Amino acid sequence: MASVPSAQSAPAAAAPVVLEQEVLGSRRLSNVLVAAVVSAGGAGFLLTSLSSYLGRDLLPIGHPAALVWVPQGLVMGLYGLAAALLATYLWAVIGIDVGAGSNRFDKAAGRLLVTRRGFRQLIQVETPLKDIQAVKVEVRDGLNPRRRLALRVQGRRDLPLTRVGEPIPLVDLEREGAELARFLGVPLEGV
Known part of the structure; x- marks a missing residue:
């Protein structure tokens, strides 16, 4: 009879140090x-x-x-x-491919790097992770619907993270928001 290892003897899974999210641009x-x-x-x-x-x-x-x-x-x-x-x-x-880029959350360096491709240059915004207060899920339906994830950053305007254009399905939006809030250890707002 095979023995099942107890929860205490199982090695703890290492928490990820870097989370990188690719953002789709205009090449759709x-x-x-x-x-x-x-x-x-x-x-x-x-x-x-x-x-x-x-x-x-x-x-x-x-x-x-x-x-x-x-x-x-x-x-x-x-x-x-x-x-x-x-x-x-x-x-x-x-x-x-305007708007394509990534969101890179690096716990080891303690920073967030948001990059987007513009017409003539690469746009980069760097923010310390300690300044992030919450992950916001914004859902607005109607004539001009909006479904996006944004970060509430101390002393700044909200920083949008998701692509522009086609609305993201609610299930995916909530899942991505919860995963990001869990990774950063901040609350999830707007759900």
């Missing part, structure tokens, strides 16, 4: 789909405008050559130009 499927739709729509408007100007159908559907160049074809060209500029911006944001 929803953003890629929006950029693709804007690009296709802009190309359609530009081809419609060019068809109107040249008097030849450059699109396989409809008869854009039948449009009068001024004002219809010209306005279509302006819409196409605006869509092309917007698509360029969206693809640049996706390519750079």
Whole structure:
């Protein structure tokens, strides 16, 4: 008969010293789909405008050559130009992956390092762990929903930790908040 070790003889699990959370940036499927739709729509408007100007159908559907160049074809060209500029911006944001980064909680060094990728530079915020007073779970539903984790830091505004954009499911938000509060040894607020 095998013996089962008692709880006292089992080695205590070492508490983690570093907790690192990856934060998703703008390189998401929803953003890629929006950029693709804007690009296709802009190309359609530009081809419609060019068809109107040249008097030849450059699109396989409809008869854009039948449009009068001024004002219809010209306005279509302006819409196409605006869509092309917007698509360029969206693809640049996706390519750079703006907002991606990490939250690194290091108990050994006694600091929190929040990094995010911006347009031209890497943004870093460093805070001593002893200044963190609580982990906040913010949930606001309605027309502009918000679900995020933030840290209440002594002498500063709340420091958001989660990604911007798509709301995080409540179960995941509460689990991440509880895990972080347990790791830091601070209370969890807003649940």
